[in-house]
Amino acid sequence: MKIRRLVVKDFATIRESDIEFGAGLNVLYGPNDLGKSTLADAIRLALLLPHTSSHIEDYVPWAGGQNPRVELTFETEAQRIWRVRKEFRKGGASSLEESKNGVDFDEVERARKVDGKLRDLLRWGIPEPGGSGGSKGLPTSFL
Numbered sequence: 001m002k003i004r005r006l007v008v009k010d011f012a013t014i015r016e017s018d019i020e021f022g023a024g025l026n027v028l029y030g031p032n033d034l035g036k037s038t039l040a041d042a043i044r045l046a047l048l049l050p051h052t053s054s055h056i057e058d059y060v061p062w063a064g065g066q067n068p069r070v071e072l073t074f075e076t077e078a079q080r081i082w083r084v085r086k087e088f089r090k091g092g093a094s095s096l097e098e099s100k101n102g103v104d105f106d107e108v109e110r111a112r113k114v115d116g117k118l119r120d121l122l123r124w125g126i127p128e129p130g131g132s133g134g135s136k137g138l139p140t141s142f143l
Contacts, residue, residue, distance in 0.1 A: 001074050001075070001076055001122060002021075002074060002075045003021050003026075003043065003072065003073075003074045004020070004021055004073045004074055004075055004081065004102065005018070005019065005020050005021065005071075005072070005073040006018075006019045006021070006039065006042065006043060006070075006071070006072055006073075007019075007069075007070070007071040007072075008038075008039060008042045008069070008070055008071075009066070009068075009069040009070075010061045010066035010067065010068055010069060011038060011042050011059050011061070011068040011069070011070065012035075012038045012041075012058070012059045012060075012061065012062060012068070013033075013035055013038060013061075013062055014035050014038055014039070014042075015061070015063075017035070017039065019039070028040075038059075041059065042059075042070045042072075043070075043072060045059070045070060045086075045088070046070040046071075046072040046084050046086055047072065047084070047118055047122070048115075049086075049088070050094070050112065050115050051086045051087060051088050051089075051092040051093060051094040051111075051114075052088075052089075052090065052092065053088070056068055056088040056089060059088070060089070067087050067088055067089045067091070067092050068087070068088045068089070069085075069086070069087045069088070070084075070085070070086050070088075071083065071084070071085045071086075072084050073102070075102075076121055076122070079100045079101070080098070080100075081098070081099040081100070081101070081102045081105075082096060082097065082098055082099075082108075082121065083096070083097045083098075083099070083105055084096050084097075084114065084118065085097075086114075093110070093111065094110070094111060094114040094115075095107055095109070095110050095114060096108050096109040096110075096114045096117055096118065
């Protein structure tokens with residue numbers, strides 16, 4: 001998987017961030033309390049956490065008001081580009097879109113089905129969260 005772009009809005013201390021990742025190794029650096037770990041958490045939550053999970057409460061904007069939002073664009077193979085969008089908390093939403101060129105996207109899944117499709121795409125051996133007897137919150141591992 002190659003991450004291409006990360007857009008974060010109203011996520012903990014981050015009001016808005018839009019990062020385009022380049023080819024090869026990308027490094028986020030800067031002084032403490034700048035939000036580097038929060039951006040890494042945003043990636044993890046976009047891929048692993050259902051948009052309705054209460055685990056998101058730690059990332060509700062400290063200034064209050066808005067629901068945390070994350071948009072992550074990634075590539076699984078040549079001309080297989082995906083964009084997952086999640087607005088967390090009750091009343092939020094999630095969608096998964098696919099593109100061959102990284103510009104024109106078509107919706108593939110919505111709502112609860114997004115998380116199952118992500119697990120299939122990324123071949124993670126963890127069960128889909130929620131439901132009767134299902135796991136809650138973030139998985140402890142996705143390897």
